[in-house]
Amino acid sequence: MTARLSADEQRLIDHIARRRDQLVDDLRRHVALPTGRNNTPALDEARGLFTSRLAALGALVSAVPGAPRPDWLDEAPDPAPGAVPPTAVCSRLSVAGAGCRILLAGHLDTVHDPAGDFRELTVAADGRRATGPGCADMKGGLVIAVAALESLEACGVRPAFGFVLNSDEETGSFHSDHTLRAEALAYDVGLIMEPALPDGSLVIQRPGSAQFRLDARGTPAHVGRDFTSGRSAIQALAHAITAANALADPARGRIASVGVVTGGIATNVVPPAASAWGNFRYPAEPDGREIDAALHALAFAQPGLCLAVRTVLNRPAKPRMPATDLLAATAQAAARDLGQPLPLGVTGGVCDGNNLQAAGLPTIDTLGVRGGGLHTPQEWIDLDSLVERCQLLALLIARLTRQGLR
Numbered sequence: 081m082t083a084r085l086s087a088d089e090q091r092l093i094d095h096i097a098r099r100r101d102q103l104v105d106d107l108r109r110h111v112a113l114p115t116g117r118n119n120t121p122a123l124d125e126a127r128g129l130f131t132s133r134l135a136a137l138g139a140l141v142s143a144v145p146g147a148p149r150p151d152w153l154d155e156a157p158d159p160a161p162g163a164v165p166p167t168a169v170c171s172r173l174s175v176a177g178a179g180c181r182i183l184l185a186g187h188l189d190t191v192h193d194p195a196g197d198f199r200e201l202t203v204a205a206d207g208r209r210a211t212g213p214g215c216a217d218m219k220g221g222l223v224i225a226v227a228a229l230e231s232l233e234a235c236g237v238r239p240a241f242g243f244v245l246n247s248d249e250e251t252g253s254f255h256s257d258h259t260l261r262a263e264a265l266a267y268d269v270g271l272i273m274e275p276a277l278p279d280g281s282l283v284i285q286r287p288g289s290a291q292f293r294l295d296a297r298g299t300p301a302h303v304g305r306d307f308t309s310g311r312s313a314i315q316a317l318a319h320a321i322t323a324a325n326a327l328a329d330p331a332r333g334r335i336a337s338v339g340v341v342t343g344g345i346a347t348n349v350v351p352p353a354a355s356a357w358g359n360f361r362y363p364a365e366p367d368g369r370e371i372d373a374a375l376h377a378l379a380f381a382q383p384g385l386c387l388a389v390r391t392v393l394n395r396p397a398k399p400r401m402p403a404t405d406l407l408a409a410t411a412q413a414a415a416r417d418l419g420q421p422l423p424l425g426v427t428g429g430v431c432d433g434n435n436l437q438a439a440g441l442p443t444i445d446t447l448g449v450r451g452g453g454l455h456t457p458q459e460w461i462d463l464d465s466l467v468e469r470c471q472l473l474a475l476l477i478a479r480l481t482r483q484g485l486r
């Protein structure tokens with residue numbers, strides 16, 4: 081290997097290299113648990129497998145019930161009314177005298193349909209690539225994070241760490257946001273196991289993201305007999321959609337897009353109701369507030385016709401900040417010493433790193449495995465990245481524990 085590593089660090093790296101088969105087996109087991117769409121039995125099993133291993137390291141484990149999600153977000157509320165919001169779980173290991181307190185976070189859920197055909201890890205003939213639901217996003221990341229903590233323990237390094245495992249990241253972390261933010265206050269740095277960009281890049285900056293809904297209510301009337309007494313909700317909604325989409329200004333990092341529309345009854349009825357759901361993204365909080373205000377300005381009420389606007393800014397923008405740059409530089413130094421490239425990349429995506437950093441915790445959030453085809457039935461993982469990224473994470477945690485952030 082390289083002389084840039086101390087003898088203790090080299091021992092840690094060698095220990096992880098010997099775990100490759102174990103990492104693949106662990107990934108296979110987790111990919112086979114269909115944790116999409118709030119599938120409670122699989123989520124409970126996956127959560128139990130990880131937390132029992134964290135508890136074996138000495139971590140205290142506590143379950144935190146999910147907060148309710150605004151019911152206007154979905155046409156058919158999900159979870160269904162009366163369903164229990166998914167739980168988040170916090171594991172904490174406090175170590176007296178340890179340096180930097182490190183909060184790891186990862187999500188157990190995937191976007192994949194538990195009843196679908198894409199169900200298991202399939203390893204390619206050359207053994208280097210595999211496909212499977214959530215293999216990269218982010219079961220691979222969770223597998224290497226727990227293995228890294230176990231490997232550190234085996235090599236005599238005891239970091240002070242916390243680990244939040246939530247179950248609703250793919251649907252916006254509405255249930256677990258309060259847990260993420262509360263935990264963030266007790267730590268010095270945040271590390272999130274989202275998959276790396278395909279070239280291994282680390283993302284240190286993300287836009288904010290918000291959801292909105294437009295509801296038009298009109299006056300129904302028979303189109304043939306009584307057209308002039310009707311007021312069309314669809315026409316009012318169409319104007320509002322055009323105005324909402326016009327708030328997009330991609331050159332300035334602003335995106336606004338209506339993605340779902342419903343409304344009307346029949347072609348011979350002036351439509352009494354119509355609704356639209358959309359998403360907007362923004363580079364910094366002032367931009368988010370500006371778009372939010374512009375959307376609310378679309379609301380109106382007049383006799384027989386009105387339009388209501390609802391918004392929720394659930395993922396605050398994650399702009400660059402000096403402490404995050406320092407954390408990224410520490411990760412890049414560790415990668416360099418391992419002979420791994422770790423460039424900085426850009427994405428328009430959002431994740432729980434937005435929430436942690438909004439609570440003041442400097443966070444880097446693409447420390448997971450390399451892969452691609454995320455959120456599709458072609459999702460894949462580069463299996464060599466299990467060992468490589470586990471080594472990188474373990475070395476980063478070891479150095480943060482020994483030297484702090486510098």
Ligand SMILES: [Zn+2]
Binds near residue numbers: 187217249274275
């Ligand atoms: Zn993810």
